[in-house]
Protein backbone atom coordinates (compact mmCIF):
# COMPACT_ATOMS: atom_id res chain seq x y z
CA UNK A 1 0.00 0.00 0.00
CA UNK A 2 1.14 3.52 -0.77
CA UNK A 3 2.45 5.77 2.01
CA UNK A 4 -0.38 7.16 4.10
CA UNK A 5 -1.00 10.86 3.60
CA UNK A 6 -2.84 10.81 6.91
CA UNK A 7 0.45 10.08 8.72
CA UNK A 8 2.08 13.04 6.98
CA UNK A 9 -0.85 15.25 8.05
CA UNK A 10 -0.36 14.12 11.65
CA UNK A 11 3.25 15.31 11.44
CA UNK A 12 2.02 18.59 9.97
CA UNK A 13 -0.45 18.87 12.84
CA UNK A 14 2.37 18.60 15.38
CA UNK A 15 4.03 21.56 13.70
CA UNK A 16 0.74 23.48 13.60
CA UNK A 17 0.16 22.91 17.32
CA UNK A 18 3.61 24.43 17.95
CA UNK A 19 2.55 27.55 16.05
CA UNK A 20 4.27 26.84 12.72
CA UNK A 21 2.20 27.53 9.61
CA UNK A 22 2.33 25.10 6.68
CA UNK A 23 -0.69 26.10 4.61
CA UNK A 24 0.26 28.68 1.99
CA UNK A 25 -2.42 31.30 1.37
CA UNK A 26 -2.93 32.86 -2.04
CA UNK A 27 -4.01 31.67 -5.44
CA UNK A 28 -1.76 28.76 -6.47
CA UNK A 29 -2.40 28.88 -10.23
CA UNK A 30 -4.07 26.31 -12.47
CA UNK A 31 -4.60 22.92 -10.86
CA UNK A 32 -6.30 19.60 -11.74
CA UNK A 33 -9.80 18.88 -10.39
CA UNK A 34 -8.67 15.71 -8.61
CA UNK A 35 -7.33 16.36 -5.07
CA UNK A 36 -3.55 15.93 -5.38
CA UNK A 37 -3.14 14.13 -2.03
CA UNK A 38 -6.13 11.86 -2.78
CA UNK A 39 -7.70 12.72 0.58
CA UNK A 40 -11.25 13.57 1.69
CA UNK A 41 -11.79 15.13 5.12
CA UNK A 42 -15.11 15.26 7.01
CA UNK A 43 -14.90 17.87 9.77
CA UNK A 44 -17.12 19.95 12.06
CA UNK A 45 -18.09 23.45 10.94
CA UNK A 46 -16.85 24.89 14.28
CA UNK A 47 -15.27 28.31 13.72
CA UNK A 48 -12.17 27.29 15.70
CA UNK A 49 -11.20 24.57 13.22
CA UNK A 50 -9.09 25.70 10.30
CA UNK A 51 -8.88 22.39 8.51
CA UNK A 52 -6.28 23.43 5.92
CA UNK A 53 -4.00 24.80 8.63
CA UNK A 54 -4.41 22.09 11.23
CA UNK A 55 -3.61 19.35 8.68
CA UNK A 56 -1.08 21.38 6.70
CA UNK A 57 -3.10 21.09 3.47
CA UNK A 58 -2.39 23.20 0.40
CA UNK A 59 -5.01 24.37 -2.09
CA UNK A 60 -5.82 21.43 -4.36
CA UNK A 61 -4.74 18.72 -1.88
CA UNK A 62 -8.04 17.45 -0.51
CA UNK A 63 -11.81 17.55 -0.45
CA UNK A 64 -13.09 19.11 2.77
CA UNK A 65 -16.68 18.28 3.74
CA UNK A 66 -17.97 20.22 6.72
CA UNK A 67 -21.18 20.19 8.71
CA UNK A 68 -22.36 20.56 12.31
CA UNK A 69 -20.40 17.91 14.19
CA UNK A 70 -18.45 16.53 11.25
CA UNK A 71 -21.18 13.89 11.17
CA UNK A 72 -21.16 11.18 8.51
CA UNK A 73 -24.64 12.16 7.37
CA UNK A 74 -26.46 11.14 4.20
CA UNK A 75 -24.98 14.17 2.50
CA UNK A 76 -21.43 13.43 3.72
CA UNK A 77 -21.76 9.89 2.31
CA UNK A 78 -22.99 11.38 -0.99
CA UNK A 79 -19.90 13.59 -1.12
CA UNK A 80 -17.53 10.75 -0.20
CA UNK A 81 -18.90 8.48 -2.94
CA UNK A 82 -18.43 11.23 -5.54
CA UNK A 83 -15.02 12.09 -4.08
CA UNK A 84 -13.76 8.51 -4.38
CA UNK A 85 -15.40 7.15 -7.51
CA UNK A 86 -15.25 10.25 -9.69
CA UNK A 87 -12.35 12.25 -8.28
CA UNK A 88 -9.97 9.50 -7.19
CA UNK A 89 -9.57 10.04 -3.45
CA UNK A 90 -8.63 6.97 -1.39
CA UNK A 91 -8.05 8.20 2.17
CA UNK A 92 -10.88 9.49 4.37
CA UNK A 93 -10.18 11.46 7.54
CA UNK A 94 -12.93 12.17 10.10
CA UNK A 95 -12.40 15.07 12.51
CA UNK A 96 -14.54 15.72 15.59
CA UNK A 97 -13.30 18.10 18.28
CA UNK A 98 -13.38 18.98 21.97
CA UNK A 99 -15.94 21.54 23.20
CA UNK A 100 -18.23 20.70 20.24
CA UNK A 101 -21.69 22.24 20.33
CA UNK A 102 -23.19 18.89 19.36
CA UNK A 103 -22.49 17.72 22.94
CA UNK A 104 -24.85 20.38 24.35
CA UNK A 105 -28.28 19.28 23.10
CA UNK A 106 -30.29 16.31 21.90
CA UNK A 107 -32.39 16.04 18.77
CA UNK A 108 -35.59 15.72 20.81
CA UNK A 109 -34.72 18.76 22.92
CA UNK A 110 -33.96 21.00 19.94
CA UNK A 111 -37.08 19.90 18.05
CA UNK A 112 -39.26 20.45 21.12
CA UNK A 113 -37.74 23.89 21.64
CA UNK A 114 -38.29 24.91 18.02
CA UNK A 115 -41.88 23.69 18.17
CA UNK A 116 -42.63 25.69 21.31
CA UNK A 117 -42.13 23.49 24.39
CA UNK A 118 -41.37 25.97 27.23
CA UNK A 119 -39.30 23.43 29.21
CA UNK A 120 -37.12 22.75 26.18
CA UNK A 121 -36.75 26.49 25.51
CA UNK A 122 -35.55 26.98 29.04
CA UNK A 123 -33.06 24.10 28.95
CA UNK A 124 -31.63 25.24 25.60
CA UNK A 125 -31.31 28.76 26.92
CA UNK A 126 -29.38 27.49 29.93
CA UNK A 127 -27.16 25.24 27.79
CA UNK A 128 -26.18 27.93 25.29
CA UNK A 129 -26.28 31.16 27.31
CA UNK A 130 -28.50 32.63 24.60
CA UNK A 131 -32.25 33.32 24.92
CA UNK A 132 -33.74 30.49 22.90
CA UNK A 133 -36.56 31.85 20.72
CA UNK A 134 -39.05 29.19 19.72
CA UNK A 135 -40.52 29.27 16.20
CA UNK A 136 -43.70 27.51 17.43
CA UNK A 137 -44.08 25.65 14.15
CA UNK A 138 -43.44 22.06 13.09
CA UNK A 139 -41.29 20.97 10.17
CA UNK A 140 -40.67 17.67 8.40
CA UNK A 141 -37.05 18.51 7.70
CA UNK A 142 -34.34 18.17 8.81
CA UNK A 143 -35.30 14.65 9.83
CA UNK A 144 -32.36 14.59 12.26
CA UNK A 145 -29.87 17.02 13.80
CA UNK A 146 -27.41 14.22 14.69
CA UNK A 147 -26.61 15.61 18.15
CA UNK A 148 -24.09 13.35 19.88
CA UNK A 149 -25.42 10.53 22.00
CA UNK A 150 -25.22 10.69 25.81
CA UNK A 151 -25.85 13.03 28.72
CA UNK A 152 -25.86 16.65 27.51
CA UNK A 153 -23.55 19.26 29.01
CA UNK A 154 -23.23 23.07 28.87
CA UNK A 155 -22.02 24.58 25.61
CA UNK A 156 -18.23 24.79 25.27
CA UNK A 157 -17.53 22.64 28.35
CA UNK A 158 -13.85 21.67 28.67
CA UNK A 159 -12.76 18.16 27.77
CA UNK A 160 -13.19 15.36 30.27
CA UNK A 161 -13.32 11.59 30.13
CA UNK A 162 -17.08 11.52 29.51
CA UNK A 163 -17.29 14.02 26.66
CA UNK A 164 -14.20 12.54 24.99
CA UNK A 165 -15.98 9.19 25.12
CA UNK A 166 -19.11 10.73 23.54
CA UNK A 167 -16.99 12.26 20.76
CA UNK A 168 -15.20 8.95 20.16
CA UNK A 169 -18.55 7.13 19.95
CA UNK A 170 -19.68 9.40 17.15
CA UNK A 171 -16.37 9.16 15.28
CA UNK A 172 -16.71 5.38 15.39
CA UNK A 173 -20.32 5.52 14.21
CA UNK A 174 -19.13 7.59 11.26
CA UNK A 175 -16.30 5.17 10.52
CA UNK A 176 -18.70 2.24 10.71
CA UNK A 177 -21.16 3.94 8.35
CA UNK A 178 -18.39 4.47 5.80
CA UNK A 179 -16.70 1.09 6.22
CA UNK A 180 -20.01 -0.75 5.79
CA UNK A 181 -21.36 1.30 2.91
CA UNK A 182 -21.88 -0.85 -0.20
CA UNK A 183 -20.59 1.91 -2.50
CA UNK A 184 -17.39 2.65 -0.60
CA UNK A 185 -14.88 -0.16 -1.21
CA UNK A 186 -12.57 -0.97 1.71
CA UNK A 187 -10.73 -3.93 0.20
CA UNK A 188 -9.29 -4.83 -3.19
CA UNK A 189 -7.48 -2.62 -5.70
CA UNK A 190 -9.90 0.34 -5.29
CA UNK A 191 -9.88 0.30 -1.48
CA UNK A 192 -10.41 3.40 0.63
CA UNK A 193 -8.92 3.80 4.11
CA UNK A 194 -10.74 5.58 6.94
CA UNK A 195 -9.22 7.04 10.12
CA UNK A 196 -10.94 9.11 12.78
CA UNK A 197 -9.64 11.84 15.09
CA UNK A 198 -10.62 14.23 17.85
CA UNK A 199 -9.07 17.69 17.53
CA UNK A 200 -8.38 19.46 20.83
CA UNK A 201 -9.29 23.12 20.31
CA UNK A 202 -7.25 24.04 23.42
CA UNK A 203 -3.97 22.51 22.19
CA UNK A 204 -4.31 22.40 18.38
CA UNK A 205 -3.54 18.68 18.37
CA UNK A 206 -5.28 15.73 16.73
CA UNK A 207 -5.79 12.52 18.70
CA UNK A 208 -6.67 9.30 16.90
CA UNK A 209 -9.79 7.33 17.83
CA UNK A 210 -9.28 3.59 18.00
CA UNK A 211 -11.61 1.51 15.85
CA UNK A 212 -13.46 -0.75 16.36
CA UNK A 213 -14.70 0.20 19.81
CA UNK A 214 -17.86 1.21 21.69
CA UNK A 215 -20.48 3.19 19.77
CA UNK A 216 -22.16 4.64 22.85
CA UNK A 217 -24.86 4.56 25.43
CA UNK A 218 -27.77 6.91 26.12
CA UNK A 219 -26.92 6.91 29.86
Ligand SMILES: [Zn+2]
Nearest residue numbers: 044046100101
Ligand atom coordinates in the same frame (compact mmCIF):
# COMPACT_ATOMS: atom_id res chain seq x y z
ZN1 LIG B 1 -18.25 20.97 16.52
